[in-house]
Amino acid sequence: MIHSALSITVALSLSTATILSLMALPLAGWIVFSGGRASAVGEAILTLTLVLPPAVLGYLLLVAFSPESPPGALMARLLGHPLPFSFAGLLLASLIYSLPFAVGPVAQSFRQVPKGTLEMARILGAGPLTVFRKVVVPLSLPGIATGWILGFAHTVGEFGVVMMVGGNIPGETRTLSLKAYDDLLSADGQGGWEAILPLLLFSFGALLALNLVRRREASHAPDPTRG
Amino acid sequence: MIHSALSITVALSLSTATILSLMALPLAGWIVFSGGRASAVGEAILTLTLVLPPAVLGYLLLVAFSPESPPGALMARLLGHPLPFSFAGLLLASLIYSLPFAVGPVAQSFRQVPKGTLEMARILGAGPLTVFRKVVVPLSLPGIATGWILGFAHTVGEFGVVMMVGGNIPGETRTLSLKAYDDLLSADGQGGWEAILPLLLFSFGALLALNLVRRREASHAPDPTRG
Amino acid sequence: MRPIPLEADLLLSRERGLPSGGRVRLRLEKESGIVGICGPSGSGKSTLIRVLAGLPPRGTGVIRVDGVAWLDSDRGVDLSLSQRPVSCLPQGAVLFPHMNVRENLLFAHSLSEKQGKGRGSLARFSLSEALRRWTGTRTSPLPDRLRTLVERFGIGDLLGKGPGALSGGQTMKVALARAFLKDARLYLLDEPLTGIDPEGRTRLTREVAALLRERCAMALWVTHTPGELSPVADGMVALSLDQGSMDRTLGEDRPPAGFDVPFGRKVAEWRR
Amino acid sequence: MRPIPLEADLLLSRERGLPSGGRVRLRLEKESGIVGICGPSGSGKSTLIRVLAGLPPRGTGVIRVDGVAWLDSDRGVDLSLSQRPVSCLPQGAVLFPHMNVRENLLFAHSLSEKQGKGRGSLARFSLSEALRRWTGTRTSPLPDRLRTLVERFGIGDLLGKGPGALSGGQTMKVALARAFLKDARLYLLDEPLTGIDPEGRTRLTREVAALLRERCAMALWVTHTPGELSPVADGMVALSLDQGSMDRTLGEDRPPAGFDVPFGRKVAEWRR
Amino acid sequence: PRPALAGKAPLHVAAAADLMPVLPHLSRAFTKKSGIPVKISWGSTGEEALAIRHRAPYDLFLAADSVHPAGLAKAGYLEKKSLKPYAKGILVLWVSKKVLVAGKALPNTALLSRPEIKKFALANPRLAPYGRAALSCLRSKGLWSKLRKKAVYGNSLAQVAQYLRTGTSQAGFLSESQAMALAKSRVKGDFVALSPACHPYLTQDMGVVSRSKRKKEANAFEDFLMSPDAQGYLKEHGYH
Numbered sequence A, B: 001m002i003h004s005a006l007s008i009t010v011a012l013s014l015s016t017a018t019i020l021s022l023m024a025l026p027l028a029g030w031i032v033f034s035g036g037r038a039s040a041v042g043e044a045i046l047t048l049t050l051v052l053p054p055a056v057l058g059y060l061l062l063v064a065f066s067p068e069s070p071p072g073a074l075m076a077r078l079l080g081h082p083l084p085f086s087f088a089g090l091l092l093a094s095l096i097y098s099l100p101f102a103v104g105p106v107a108q109s110f111r112q113v114p115k116g117t118l119e120m121a122r123i124l125g126a127g128p129l130t131v132f133r134k135v136v137v138p139l140s141l142p143g144i145a146t147g148w149i150l151g152f153a154h155t156v157g158e159f160g161v162v163m164m165v166g167g168n169i170p171g172e173t174r175t176l177s178l179k180a181y182d183d184l185l186s187a188d189g190q191g192g193w194e195a196i197l198p199l200l201l202f203s204f205g206a207l208l209a210l211n212l213v214r215r216r217e218a219s220h221a222p223d224p225t226r227g
Numbered sequence C, D: 001m002r003p004i005p006l007e008a009d010l011l012l013s014r015e016r017g018l019p020s021g022g023r024v025r026l027r028l029e030k031e032s033g034i035v036g037i038c039g040p041s042g043s044g045k046s047t048l049i050r051v052l053a054g055l056p057p058r059g060t061g062v063i064r065v066d067g068v069a070w071l072d073s074d075r076g077v078d079l080s081l082s083q084r085p086v087s088c089l090p091q092g093a094v095l096f097p098h099m100n101v102r103e104n105l106l107f108a109h110s111l112s113e114k115q116g117k118g119r120g121s122l123a124r125f126s127l128s129e130a131l132r133r134w135t136g137t138r139t140s141p142l143p144d145r146l147r148t149l150v151e152r153f154g155i156g157d158l159l160g161k162g163p164g165a166l167s168g169g170q171t172m173k174v175a176l177a178r179a180f181l182k183d184a185r186l187y188l189l190d191e192p193l194t195g196i197d198p199e200g201r202t203r204l205t206r207e208v209a210a211l212l213r214e215r216c217a218m219a220l221w222v223t224h225t226p227g228e229l230s231p232v233a234d235g236m237v238a239l240s241l242d243q244g245s246m247d248r249t250l251g252e253d254r255p256p257a258g259f260d261v262p263f264g265r266k267v268a269e270w271r272r
Numbered sequence E: 001p002r003p004a005l006a007g008k009a010p011l012h013v014a015a016a017a018d019l020m021p022v023l024p025h026l027s028r029a030f031t032k033k034s035g036i037p038v039k040i041s042w043g044s045t046g047e048e049a050l051a052i053r054h055r056a057p058y059d060l061f062l063a064a065d066s067v068h069p070a071g072l073a074k075a076g077y078l079e080k081k082s083l084k085p086y087a088k089g090i091l092v093l094w095v096s097k098k099v100l101v102a103g104k105a106l107p108n109t110a111l112l113s114r115p116e117i118k119k120f121a122l123a124n125p126r127l128a129p130y131g132r133a134a135l136s137c138l139r140s141k142g143l144w145s146k147l148r149k150k151a152v153y154g155n156s157l158a159q160v161a162q163y164l165r166t167g168t169s170q171a172g173f174l175s176e177s178q179a180m181a182l183a184k185s186r187v188k189g190d191f192v193a194l195s196p197a198c199h200p201y202l203t204q205d206m207g208v209v210s211r212s213k214r215k216k217e218a219n220a221f222e223d224f225l226m227s228p229d230a231q232g233y234l235k236e237h238g239y240h
Ligand SMILES: Nc1ncnc2c1ncn2[C@@H]1O[C@H](COP(=O)(O)OP(=O)(O)OP(=O)(O)O)[C@@H](O)[C@H]1O
Pocket: A226, A227, C014, C015, C016, C039, C040, C041, C042, C043, C044, C045, C046, C047, C048, C091, C246, C247, D161, D164, D165, D166, D167, D168, D169, D170, D195, D196, D197
């Protein structure tokens, strides 16, 4: 199947942002509520994928995903094809690359849930998991939304990792951002707009819609001054 | 003057993160408190630099900063040299590129300041600016810290924009991430670690320190259940 | 003829901002005095306080203080919070969670000073404040005005504590003191003594009444123990619930059953 | 011989978790009853409630309910909140801000059902709950137990409202009802009727007492209007402040001045 | 304009990344000989051409093709008369050892159809001349339509080499110099030259940047690269 660069980008960025938002919940929960020093270290490690130049990270992932490495071989057996140069590989790489952007805002939101609210749920008999599911997560929706947006936007614009791991295969792993780069450089700086414009429009639309929804939902932040 | 790639990276990422954190305050304030639809659009526009492939963004900035464009010419006159291919240009490009990462978490924090607290300050006679300075900002320190971290880490790892706008000039605009990429790609493929390791160590140290400080500072989130 | 210090004729509403609720009229004819407000839960006491302060929701009708219209819906007059010389202790008052008690009070104090001096002194003020912070706010002596208040409200021992380390009653006392750091013509107190022990209630009732007399100011005071307020109140307004519904009709001639209300016609007036 | 339903001998402390505060002893010899707690602001009433509930700060000493040790510092026994059959209404109780009143109550109800059935029924429960949500929690009929409570506490009109749209007293009533959705041996009520009108206070005092009798449960009840509690209380414990300092010495023989305390030796005991 | 440090200020060379295996040695030799220090900015030819259009402070441009320098010279960004070819690249096909051993064969383009080769890599034909060369070579043999499904693209030859090094692709089109470097770094495989049989040599041009203030030094470096010593060194390392 051949897909347009736009549809690949849409599929990749939507699924990355969504999966990441789900993964961010337990991860941020651990970072915020476990309380140990271990989780401070964990948080720093998480943020590290951020400081690696994308191309370097892409290379490291390539090494890890290669069918010649044990994990890569395992994945290749499971998937029926090697990870690199496939959409699955692209997705996995994007997940790793954008993880800190989704986790950071969620962790921050978790931190701002008032302790009294958590305590009240415990008093009523809720176990830690129920407190998390029914109180912490619903009260952190704004942070989860921020994380989703950052994860989404970051994946749309990703270049280095996607180029390395995906192999820029038209119709399979060639995203809009790779196409825009190609067009830009091959036309010696004159082209590129045909790829950039849909990228901009699509992203602008998605982000604007989300912002408006988020505003309408209003904040559930507890309001200590009673009206 | 010739500087090491490490010192260029440190200078660039620290100043970018710090300037961004300061810029994020009024910007996030506008987005959150102005309340109009305009600010939802503004927020979406802000996030847009995120979805552009870095190289494309870098190219756009190159065009904008060029001494042949009016703003570029103005800056060139002010600085005494053209913006592109200089540290100042690099800094400006990083600021633009990393802006959404610093603003997002700050805006989210602003949103979570309880309305009653803001109202109380207004009642006591504080003007909007005082409320912002004395109540909103201090209560949003965790979000400002998250924004700083994301801005910092993102700048350290930046590649495409830095390459385009800076020109990879050793001792001037060649950051650790460019050096790591060059070393990695250079023929023998074994290199790169001499550049990546200090990058990792420096970033890990900075992030860990910040996380620990942030935890000790604890959260000022209001606690409705009185002890 | 001097203007009437306080008169209001309001239509309060709560649901979705539509006028559907009750009508309340009140009037204080003394320069300085206390009007008590009582009524069952949900009868609109806090809403009344907020409308008088200029906080949302907006009410419709007329509020006139010393002859100045704060609100006159027919003429389109509606002064904002900052234009009304009021101080307000909303129900469930909040201390600023990032400041300890001393800082909470100093913040309110500095705001009232700034207000007194006007905008021109902004620069000078900030400098002195910055200096004060450098030399350590925590240990520098309190301004006289503040120290007096702290003593009168009996919160001297709490100055170094953070809001999270206060008991419920202690929090209330600090918030009350903070509200009185602002100089106002009209103090709006929404259950200011809730959660304070009987001895404290008696003492603070007396203190607040004295403060109001000294400052020649008025207060609207919401209470659920009208008997305790009556010694100092110049009158009492009783709001009531409509039969069976939670909408307030604030226009009954008699206080609702269950209240023992000293209904003073002398200075505060309540009628349909 | 049946074990004593409730006895506690505690050393409370607040500053930095170090035992430095006051000693409190209490004892209830009836199967079901109410022990009132009163005392000035900062005397440690809320702290006592929290220690009994197993919330921080931890106290030292002994708590024994029906002969079972909840706390025995000498033997290293300290049951956690979830191991103690208590329900608690902390001071300044919070409703969950993301749920309306109905959802707040249903959440507490479902938790107490889950507790009753034990862990095994978790899967079944979640499914039925999911179904209930699909069919629309907002309109489905309330479980009987919940409906009865809603009626007794007079909060039927509030079910559809969000916590932000409640008055102070309405919030308190909902939180109180919610606390009684949990079946407990000991109910810990920290100023449960604060902010409620006199009529409501009288009515709710009677309701709560009746509920406790029906469930054969005990309550510790913090109040600043001990006179109103005395008709139903089996005894009253008065905490006091040390002279001049804010540290609590909870061991006075007489109630502090200003309280009119019915000091029942029959079931609740208070001595040095 | 920075203060003139005429003696000390280095000659600033913008070089295509495929010169990484050879240029550092050559520039050191040049500095030793002439006393002129050299600093190198690496990048892809396209990116650097773009930078030169936007007044990057480079003195000399060493491209990986002849198209970009010609375009720049035509637009006046490079000195026309300084434009000259300094090397000719050789297109090679690299095949990993595993495939060769299994098929007991020498590397050749026909091998690409074998099932052991899951993916083969070439540089992006739109950006890199070696990618274009590989494409036209496969087309001329009628293999492209059959093989295009196996193709993955790198943005540069260096990236193609990464794919081979990590074993994620089993064959790839490189320049001979990259292939020699790859072999030296103990990646197991063998390569065969496709130039000039399947595709002509690839000319790499250089030119002096018009805005340069150090044209004399830049010309000296050009002359040095054209000298028999330097040319000999290039030949040893995979250039024709
Ligand atoms: N923010 C709000 N939005 C919508 N309705 C509200 C809001 N706040 C209060 N209400 C409703 O308006 C009515 C009046 O509320 P108000 O807070 O004025 O009552 P009150 O007299 O102060 O009661 P209490 O003694 O319990 O504090 C109540 O029915 C309440 O549910």
